[in-house]
Amino acid sequence: MLLRPRGLLARAAAPDQDAPAGESINARMTGDIAPVHDPCLIKEGGTYYLYGTSMPGSPGITLHTSPDLTHWTSRGAIFAAVPSWAVALVPGARGMWAPDVSRFGGGYRLYYAVSTFGSNRSVIGLATNTTLDPASRTYRWQDQGLVLMSHAGDDFNAIDPNHFVDRAGRSWLIYGSFWSGISMRRLDATGKLAAGEPHVYPLARRPEPTGAPDAIEGAFMFERGGYYYLFASYDYCCKGVRSTYYTAYGRSREVTGPFLGRDGGAMREGRGTVILRADLKEKQRWRGPGGCGVFGDGGRDYIVYHAYDAWHHGIPTLRIAPLSWTSDGWPTAQSD
Secondary structure, eight states: OOOSOOOOOOSOOOOOTTOOTTSOHHHHOEESOOSOOSOEEEEETTEEEEEEOOBTTBOSOEEEEESSSSEEEEEEESOSSOOHHHHHHSTTOOOOEEEEEEEETTEEEEEEEEOOTTOOOEEEEEEEESOSOTTSTTOOOEEEEEEEEEOTTOSSOOOSOEEEEOTTSOEEEEEOBSTTOEEEEEEOTTSSBOTTOOOOEEEEOOOTTSSSTTOEEEEEEEEETTEEEEEEEESOOSSGGGOOOEEEEEEESSTTOOOBOTTSOBGGGTOOEEEEOOOOTTTOOEEEEEEEEEEEETTEEEEEEEEEEGGGTTEEEEEEEEEEEOTTSOEEEOOO
């Protein structure tokens, strides 16, 4: 079984060469855009904050900032070490994976995962802050400890968290990688699992014979126009240019599903509508696009993700694409 990364190169990748100013965000991005894996994007004030999986030599969640979505600066890691409680529960863990940051209750929640490669002995933890600005006097990430754990023998994997608040104001934790796929559980006002709400809602999986048994992870949910949209990464990440990751989605009128693609195919049956896949063979640069989130800003929606750069030794690199919407509510990502 394959999870999220993580033996990654620690060097920067160049943007596409000779990109006219009117071209895509991806063609114009500069600065510290690699290595970036499992990005999560949010904005506070005039600054965009991008969080990602920890990198070799730095166990904490990575932070990058930008004033304009195109010029990016690395701000290091937001934790000096993996929390001691997580290391005690997951021996051998060396990093913090797949963060998800969202506004809630006048502050911010950051969910993260701790695991070891190929195992479902995993935990999801929670940290909170009143601001995202490291220069603020009130800036301090406070770890709130364990939210969810999976053990060897369980039929799920407690990684790749996504916090979502539905239109009724209910908080949910979406999670999962391989095993039984993507699931969801209720949260309480503290951000922990809601007492008395043990029900697990299955949302998506890749049952055999899809060609890649159980290969699904990295889910993200958002709402638009009366629909809930669920995105997920299918197939395999973390193999550099040999990565086969691609991103698919479905939508539902209900937060618990069923999530169906444009052709009616159910995500619980390994189907859905593809929105991101590798470059065509004649291009051969960007491989394995996935680990995505969706971000709304100024009336525009964007999908943020990583892809492996075949021109730079397969390093995972930040990618951002505007979403276009059909009149009946189906998104497509702007091509590069």
